[in-house]
Amino acid sequence: MIQMANITKSFGKHEVLKGINLTVKKGEVVCILGPSGSGKTTLLRCMNYLEKPNDGAVTIGDFTVNCKRPTKQEIHTLRQKTAMVFQHYNLFKHKTVLENVMEGLVIVQKQPKEKARETSVKMLEKVGLGSKLDAYPSQLSGGQQQRVGIARALALNPEVILFDEPTSALDPELVGEVLDVIQKIAKEGITMIVVTHEMNFAREVSNHVVFMDEGVIVEEGKPQDIFGGAKEERTRQFLKRITPEWSYTI
Ligand SMILES: Nc1ncnc2c1ncn2[C@@H]1O[C@H](COP(=O)(O)OP(=O)(O)OP(=O)(O)O)[C@@H](O)[C@H]1O
Numbered sequence: 001m002i003q004m005a006n007i008t009k010s011f012g013k014h015e016v017l018k019g020i021n022l023t024v025k026k027g028e029v030v031c032i033l034g035p036s037g038s039g040k041t042t043l044l045r046c047m048n049y050l051e052k053p054n055d056g057a058v059t060i061g062d063f064t065v066n067c068k069r070p071t072k073q074e075i076h077t078l079r080q081k082t083a084m085v086f087q088h089y090n091l092f093k094h095k096t097v098l099e100n101v102m103e104g105l106v107i108v109q110k111q112p113k114e115k116a117r118e119t120s121v122k123m124l125e126k127v128g129l130g131s132k133l134d135a136y137p138s139q140l141s142g143g144q145q146q147r148v149g150i151a152r153a154l155a156l157n158p159e160v161i162l163f164d165e166p167t168s169a170l171d172p173e174l175v176g177e178v179l180d181v182i183q184k185i186a187k188e189g190i191t192m193i194v195v196t197h198e199m200n201f202a203r204e205v206s207n208h209v210v211f212m213d214e215g216v217i218v219e220e221g222k223p224q225d226i227f228g229g230a231k232e233e234r235t236r237q238f239l240k241r242i243t244p245e246w247s248y249t250i
């Protein structure tokens, strides 16, 4: 289970997260929706302390970090339980696909190279890149690079994978292959939190949808409830704007 308890975060005077409470059950796929600037990325980054919350507590599995005074060791432990997939892939340009996936296992998890290689090859095969092990990122399409990013996250065997708009940098024709891979791993029961603007994906793949605006969770629920009949006006307006072609019960 993952729990964010009363998380607040300010940048200077700007309060970006205003007391977020969110619980994600093991194996759930949670989609976070919301307009630009609503705090989605900041929330995701607070989960693994890429951003330090001002207050509140983060729990992943049986491990809780109180955000007031965390120790370095606590932050390290929390990070080890998560993996992140970024919008712009963040691959090492001078390393091959296989080396990119092995890196975290060897350097951070201190695994022997052989074991790291075996896991990495398996994960790259899972995302359909078994034939690209020795390619460099520049030789791959955006969709393939993002699949490397997903294989890298999977290889770490984290308790949760955090996706920050994993398809928004891609050309439209490449979005499908990445969403298919995410859907495939979702079926394996890996806990995932996905910030996305892909409404079809949110509707069809997630178990739970969270709508954020201006640093608060406005509404959350099952996809059929949110897409079928959101209670809050702000949620309805947002959905109508993003997918005007869908008919919402208003
Ligand atoms: N490092 C930072 N320093 C100062 N302000 C920041 C920083 N990171 C984010 N912000 C501000 O916090 C607010 C929330 O940003 P955040 O990136 O979390 O939004 P978002 O919901 O992910 O938006 P988008 O959909 O555009 O990615 C924005 O107003 C942003 O300008």
Ligand SMILES: [Mg+2]
Residues within 6 Å of the ligand: 040, 041, 042
């Ligand atoms: Mg963002």
